[in-house]
Amino acid sequence: MSEPAIELRGLSHRFGEGEHAVSAVQDISLSVAAGSFVSVLGPSGCGKSTLLRVLAGLLVPTAGQALVRGRSAIATPGLVGYMPQRDLLLPWRRALANATLGAEIAGEPVEAERERARGLFQQFGLAGFEDVWPAQLSGGMRQRLALLRTFLIRSDVLLLDEPFGALDAITRRAMQAWLQDVWMRDRRTVLFVTHDVEEALFLSDTVYVLTERPGRLLTHVDAPFARPRLPSLVVEPAFVQCKALLLEALDRGAPGG
Amino acid sequence: MQYLPALLLLAALMAVWELAVALLDIRPYLLPAPSRIWSAFLRIGGTLPHHTWTTMAEATLGLALAAAVGVALAALIASVGLVRRVLYPLLVASQAVPMIVLAPLLVVWFGFGMAPKVIVVALVGFFPIVVNTVDGLLGADREMVGLVRSMGANRAQVLRHILGPSALPAFFAGLKIAAAYAVVGAIIGEWVGAGSGLGIFITRSQASFRIDQVFVAIVIVALASILLFALVQLAARLATPWMYVHERKDEG
Ligand SMILES: Nc1ncnc2c1ncn2[C@@H]1O[C@H](COP(=O)(O)OP(=O)(O)OP(=O)(O)O)[C@@H](O)[C@H]1O
Numbered sequence: 120m121s122e123p124a125i126e127l128r129g130l131s132h133r134f135g136e137g138e139h140a141v142s143a144v145q146d147i148s149l150s151v152a153a154g155s156f157v158s159v160l161g162p163s164g165c166g167k168s169t170l171l172r173v174l175a176g177l178l179v180p181t182a183g184q185a186l187v188r189g190r191s192a193i194a195t196p197g198l199v200g201y202m203p204q205r206d207l208l209l210p211w212r213r214a215l216a217n218a219t220l221g222a223e224i225a226g227e228p229v230e231a232e233r234e235r236a237r238g239l240f241q242q243f244g245l246a247g248f249e250d251v252w253p254a255q256l257s258g259g260m261r262q263r264l265a266l267l268r269t270f271l272i273r274s275d276v277l278l279l280d281e282p283f284g285a286l287d288a289i290t291r292r293a294m295q296a297w298l299q300d301v302w303m304r305d306r307r308t309v310l311f312v313t314h315d316v317e318e319a320l321f322l323s324d325t326v327y328v329l330t331e332r333p334g335r336l337l338t339h340v341d342a343p344f345a346r347p348r349l350p351s352l353v354v355e356p357a358f359v360q361c362k363a364l365l366l367e368a369l370d371r372g373a374p375g376g
Numbered sequence: 377m378q379y380l381p382a383l384l385l386l387a388a389l390m391a392v393w394e395l396a397v398a399l400l401d402i403r404p405y406l407l408p409a410p411s412r413i414w415s416a417f418l419r420i421g422g423t424l425p426h427h428t429w430t431t432m433a434e435a436t437l438g439l440a441l442a443a444a445v446g447v448a449l450a451a452l453i454a455s456v457g458l459v460r461r462v463l464y465p466l467l468v469a470s471q472a473v474p475m476i477v478l479a480p481l482l483v484v485w486f487g488f489g490m491a492p493k494v495i496v497v498a499l500v501g502f503f504p505i506v507v508n509t510v511d512g513l514l515g516a517d518r519e520m521v522g523l524v525r526s527m528g529a530n531r532a533q534v535l536r537h538i539l540g541p542s543a544l545p546a547f548f549a550g551l552k553i554a555a556a557y558a559v560v561g562a563i564i565g566e567w568v569g570a571g572s573g574l575g576i577f578i579t580r581s582q583a584s585f586r587i588d589q590v591f592v593a594i595v596i597v598a599l600a601s602i603l604l605f606a607l608v609q610l611a612a613r614l615a616t617p618w619m620y621v622h623e624r625k626d627e628g
């Protein structure tokens with residue numbers, strides 16, 4: 120096996136100093152093989168977003184290492200495609216111009232990128248909204264546009280922070296199926312953050328479970344189901360069994376558990 | 377029409393004014409009635425465009441200078457902590473210097489031409505522009521900065537894609553305040569001495585006790601201020617269209 124696409128070694132982070140310090144994550148080590156889809160599952164506030172921000176090069180951790188394709192990602196932005204938890208669409212750019220932001224910053228020809236983006240607008244159910252301002256989009260549409268923008272970034276490693284958090288159950292399932300499709304096409308490495316157990320299992324090769332804050336690695340569960348996975352997978356006994364394992368792990372990670 | 381209530385109120389005030397002057401028998405050199413101001417306007421109307429043009433040119437140039445200097449200072453203050461701590465308090469203190477005191481000095485330094493007037497306008501106008509633009513720059517969403525940095529953006533790109541656009545509405549808020557004071561600033565600049573302009577026109581009219589002419593000038597100053605303000609408002613709409621999205625939707 121070649122070097123992992125993502126590797127965390129003994130990663131810890133504390134916000135602030137002294138008695139007001141908040142320990143967000145503690146001693147996390149994990150590795151994500153190139154071309155795999157891995158989820159991080161954990162309760163709110165356990166440090167999932169913190170992990171992604173370290174890997175995106177935006178946050179310098181208090182201890183440990185973070186590598187992306189063998190290079191240290193610490194204080195080194197630009198190695199990954201990062202989708203933050205908030206959609207962070209730029210209000211002063213119309214929808215299509217938001218989608219092509221990454222290409223523009225990378226100095227790639229914007230005209231070709233626009234064509235690529237138009238195709239994705241269709242797939243994301245955003246056709247016809249290319250020229251509206253972000254303020255005119257619904258919460259779910261904004262999130263889909265943010266995901267679209269992330270997929271247009273030319274990086275083999277994508278970090279997605281609860282990309283479907285703002286979607287209703289119906290759209291969410293459709294987007295999960297779509298994500299699986301797109302991911303299978305070019306098999307970019309994805310590190311996916313969620314607190315939806317079923318979503319994590321449905322999409323991933325491996326699911327890592329974190330404890331309550333400060334987040335520590337509790338266990339990981341493999342999801343060895345053949346792809347493409349169908350929506351009916353979630354009621355099959357093998358899937359339900361994995362889900363039970365994860366839920367039990369989450370219970371153990373809760374205080375007093 | 378959206379300005380109808382304002383116009384009605386204005387008309388009512390005029391009527392009260394006219395009546396009061398007639399009934400209370402107020403001398404015209406104390407307070408001329410609107411009708412008298414109107415006939416003064418008809419009499420001297422021909423000389424007004426020239427004066428108005430001079431004053432508007434001073435106000436507009438001064439405003440442009442205020443915007444240029446204001447944005448440059450704001451960028452410096454927002455990006456360098458030391459400058460913020462040293463320069464900001466000085467700027468605030470500078471606002472305590474009365475323009476009436478400064479204007480004659482500027483004439484001594486820069487002569488009777490346009491320069492001292494433009495400088496007075498700029499001195500009056502740059503402060504609200506600096507303060508607002510600094511707030512806009514510092515108030516940019518840190519996470520948005522993080523997003524473009526994660527895409528590999530350098531400092532110039534962060535400025536262009538995030539800091540600049542997020543400061544733009546605040547900059548225009550400051551520019552609007554500056555625009556409202558610009559014409560008055562030009563007039564204060566002319567007070568001390570000028571070849572033409574509404575300020576010098578007012579000074580001369582006062583010297584010859586033509587209070588009705590003073591009032592004509594005051595009306596023109598008010599209209600000029602409104603015009604300048606409206607132009608800035610229009611520029612803001614064109615430069616920051618995303619700020620007016622919901623407004624447009626409500627109208628439609
Ligand atoms: N900039 C910050 N300053 C101080 N504390 C912070 C900061 N960012 C996060 N924290 C703290 O770190 C902890 C982990 O935050 P993080 O955003 O990583 O959680 P999360 O697992 O992503 O939660 P959620 O599922 O709700 O998004 C939280 O307790 C939070 O209060």
Ligand SMILES: [Mg+2]
Pocket residue numbers: 167168169204280
């Ligand atoms: Mg989070």
